[in-house]
Amino acid sequence: METVKLTEKQKKARRGRNIALGLLLFGLVVLFYVITMVKFGSA
Secondary structure, rough: OOOOOOHHHHHHHHHHHHHHHHHHHHHHHHHHHHHHHHHHHHO
């Protein structure tokens, strides 16, 4: 089976996208946590 060889530029671009996605997911988790705490806090 042949594997695709990525250039350094492609590796850096992929790493940047992965970091951005990770930060986005982390931000969503924090957002949902804060919303949940606010809802339970007012109940």
